[in-house]
Amino acid sequence: MATLDLQTITKSFGSASVLTGIDLAIRDKEFVVFVGPSGCGKSTLLRIIAGLEAATTGRILIEGVDVSMAAPVDRGIAMVFQSYALYPHLSVYENIAFPLRVAKLPEAEVKAKVGRAADILQLNDKLGLKPGQLSGGQRQRVAIGRSIVRNPKVFLFDEPLSNLDAALRGEMRVELSALQRQLDATMVYVTHDQIEAMTMAHRIVVLNKGRIEQFGTPMELYHHPATKFVATFIGQPNMNLIPATVVDTGAEGLTVDLPGGTRMTLPVDASAARKGDAVEVGIRPENLTLGQGVSMRLRVLERLGGTAIAYGQMEDGLKLCAALHGDAAVHEGEAVGLTFASADAHVFDATGQVMRRQQAPARAA
Amino acid sequence: MIDRLSLLQKLGVYAATFVFLLFLLMPFIEMLRVSLRPMSHLMTADFTWWSEDFSLQAYRDMWVTVPLLGRYIFNSIFIAVSVTAITMVVVIPAAYAYARLEFPFKALSLGGFLAVNMFTGAVLLIPLYRVLRSLGMLNTYWAMIVPGVAFLIPTGIWLLRSYLEKIPRELEEAAFVDGASRLYTLRRVVIPLAVPGLIVVGTAVFIGAYAQQFLFAITFNNVREIQPLPAGLFEFIGYQDTTWNEMMAAALTGVLPVMLLFLFLQKYLVAGLTAGAVKE
Numbered sequence: 138m139a140t141l142d143l144q145t146i147t148k149s150f151g152s153a154s155v156l157t158g159i160d161l162a163i164r165d166k167e168f169v170v171f172v173g174p175s176g177c178g179k180s181t182l183l184r185i186i187a188g189l190e191a192a193t194t195g196r197i198l199i200e201g202v203d204v205s206m207a208a209p210v211d212r213g214i215a216m217v218f219q220s221y222a223l224y225p226h227l228s229v230y231e232n233i234a235f236p237l238r239v240a241k242l243p244e245a246e247v248k249a250k251v252g253r254a255a256d257i258l259q260l261n262d263k264l265g266l267k268p269g270q271l272s273g274g275q276r277q278r279v280a281i282g283r284s285i286v287r288n289p290k291v292f293l294f295d296e297p298l299s300n301l302d303a304a305l306r307g308e309m310r311v312e313l314s315a316l317q318r319q320l321d322a323t324m325v326y327v328t329h330d331q332i333e334a335m336t337m338a339h340r341i342v343v344l345n346k347g348r349i350e351q352f353g354t355p356m357e358l359y360h361h362p363a364t365k366f367v368a369t370f371i372g373q374p375n376m377n378l379i380p381a382t383v384v385d386t387g388a389e390g391l392t393v394d395l396p397g398g399t400r401m402t403l404p405v406d407a408s409a410a411r412k413g414d415a416v417e418v419g420i421r422p423e424n425l426t427l428g429q430g431v432s433m434r435l436r437v438l439e440r441l442g443g444t445a446i447a448y449g450q451m452e453d454g455l456k457l458c459a460a461l462h463g464d465a466a467v468h469e470g471e472a473v474g475l476t477f478a479s480a481d482a483h484v485f486d487a488t489g490q491v492m493r494r495q496q497a498p499a500r501a502a
Numbered sequence: 503m504i505d506r507l508s509l510l511q512k513l514g515v516y517a518a519t520f521v522f523l524l525f526l527l528m529p530f531i532e533m534l535r536v537s538l539r540p541m542s543h544l545m546t547a548d549f550t551w552w553s554e555d556f557s558l559q560a561y562r563d564m565w566v567t568v569p570l571l572g573r574y575i576f577n578s579i580f581i582a583v584s585v586t587a588i589t590m591v592v593v594i595p596a597a598y599a600y601a602r603l604e605f606p607f608k609a610l611s612l613g614g615f616l617a618v619n620m621f622t623g624a625v626l627l628i629p630l631y632r633v634l635r636s637l638g639m640l641n642t643y644w645a646m647i648v649p650g651v652a653f654l655i656p657t658g659i660w661l662l663r664s665y666l667e668k669i670p671r672e673l674e675e676a677a678f679v680d681g682a683s684r685l686y687t688l689r690r691v692v693i694p695l696a697v698p699g700l701i702v703v704g705t706a707v708f709i710g711a712y713a714q715q716f717l718f719a720i721t722f723n724n725v726r727e728i729q730p731l732p733a734g735l736f737e738f739i740g741y742q743d744t745t746w747n748e749m750m751a752a753a754l755t756g757v758l759p760v761m762l763l764f765l766f767l768q769k770y771l772v773a774g775l776t777a778g779a780v781k782e
């Protein structure tokens with residue numbers, strides 16, 4: 138049972154506070170992804186879990202045991218670095234065997250374990266080469282190989298795919314997901330690529346400025362973003378935010394006036410809202426359709442085949458983006474009316490907190 | 503890089519290189535000329551590149567004039583190699599510590615090393631003499647090795663530290679996560695990757711050790727058997743006259759093994775001095 142618990146972790150470098158009050162309970166065999174913009178503290182948090190960096194305050198528990206003071210090797214973790222961190226002077230075999238050599242295992246055992254790792258990662262015919270003779274994807278696999286030979290309880294990955302090209306990245310994504318199932322291990326994975334996060338994670342931690350914005354399954358984050366930050370961070374293209382004014386609140390939702398005069402009643406928990414409040418209505422591009430609602434001038438149309446992404450501006454300059462049907466009969470330069478189902482709307486108050494949606498798909502377990 | 507120089511430009515480049523090299527090598531050429539001519543002709547004839555009377559006689563006679571010559575050459579190399587070896591043993595861990603660890607007075611002590619280098623050995627000869635006398639090291643090999651090591655450690659640390667800083671930190675962190683100790687990482691990861699840098703530093707230290715030994719030898723040692731070549735060359739200066747040609751022949755012979763070594767190390771030196779300049 139390799140659970141990983143973080144309890145009120147904080148981290149400051151001198152006077153700069155990088156992480157504030159991180160609380161996280163990761164389950165056994167869970168694939169958890171940390172996402173967030175550059176500089177939000179993802180790597181720092183991972184390095185604290187690894188034991189490469191000491192937390193300023195807080196505790197780390199692996200399998201319920203406090204390891205806050207333990208050396209990395211005693212924590213039962215293995216880490217894969219963004220730059221692979223392969224030893225250029227050692228062969229692939231010796232690179233993978235490195236942790237075993239440190240542990241002074243007998244040669245026969247080393248051979249068996251390296252062989253098994255090479256089998257899993259399809260590196261059998263590359264064992265004699267030096268890292269410099271491998272392709273990017275193969276180097277990545279060697280780095281993973283080095284992490285699996287010790288049978289760690291928790292795997293830590295810091296942006297392992299960011300040095301690869303797009304096609305290879307897609308391939309490695311699938312391989313890593315498969316590997317996680319094969320090894321039955323707990324994995325913590327850092328990325329700033331939301332596609333990696335959405336496709337690989339069981340649960341996603343969205344970090345912003347050293348705080349956890351939200352921790353949940355990918356679809357939960359998609360349908361029920363807790364804050365405006367999460368709403369705009371998850372989903373491609375980004376969610377549109379339209380300023381609106383509250384005109385009425387009631388049991389069936391929040392009635393707002395949109396720019397251009399359209400009045401809509403949105404089915405969200407409006408208990409905290411007051412008449413006259415300024416709110417923002419969030420609507421995903423894929424939920425916008427042609428019709429009478431808000432109007433925008435279409436500036437660029439990208440026809441991708443199945444869908445056509447329309448970028449335009451409302452009268453007051455606000456930018457909108459809509460994912461329309463691929464054959465939608467619209468043209469660049471003309472005015473386009475857009476509408477959306479009230480159940481698809483997200484509403485954020487002035488502090489960026491969401492008003493809970495009442496009709497969206499239920500939270501997954 | 504594409505060679506875009508015209509013939510005239512190329513000629514210019516070669517001419518300039520030739521003049522520069524001539525300037526650098528003139529002392530050696532003069533040494534060689536002197537060593538090849540008989541004593542009686544040395545002071546008379548005008549300068550010529552080549553003359554009829556060239557012979558290798560001095561290279562034979564020098565072993566007779568100074569019977570301990572072979573010993574001196576050996577001592578020179580022995581002292582320089584010892585100084586280099588001891589210096590490297592001290593410099594490697596020290597430079598690693600300066601490159602990677604945080605400790606109090608780090609910048610200050612580094613600056614201190616540089617300051618020590620500003621004193622030439624000559625300024626410190628008298629105090630050093632007293633120190634070596636109280637340690638009972640006068641007139642031993644140690645008298646020429648210990649001060650040499652002491653003066654070369656700062657240079658070595660400065661040179662090697664900047665090389666070690668270029669080795670990616672993640673490599674060491676990866677080893678650390680896998681349970682390797684600092685020393686294990688130094689031995690298995692850092693030193694193998696630093697080989698070109700070590701050769702550069704080792705060479706610089708060796709040259710320094712070779713150049714310094716004269717001063718220490720004539721001040722701290724008067725035992726003939728352990729004298730290095732630069733001090734031993736004095737024996738060619740007799741009461742009546744100085745056998746210049748044999749002295750030059752001996753000097754060239756003494757430098758020869760070192761030159762051969764450098765020729766062999768040359769490719770590492772060039773690689774080491776530019777390593778890390780271009781992202782690979």
Ligand SMILES: Nc1ncnc2c1ncn2[C@@H]1O[C@H](COP(=O)(O)OP(=O)(O)OP(=O)(O)O)[C@@H](O)[C@H]1O
Nearest residue numbers: 150153155173174175176177178179180181182329
């Ligand atoms: N050793 C350090 N000393 C001082 N500040 C640091 C140190 N390491 C990280 N920081 C700061 O901590 C913040 C978070 O850094 P971190 O590397 O964790 O970001 P990140 O989320 O991994 O970003 P990226 O996506 O760019 O890798 C940054 O503002 C960075 O400047």
Ligand SMILES: [Mg+2]
Nearest residue numbers: 179180181295
């Ligand atoms: Mg990072």
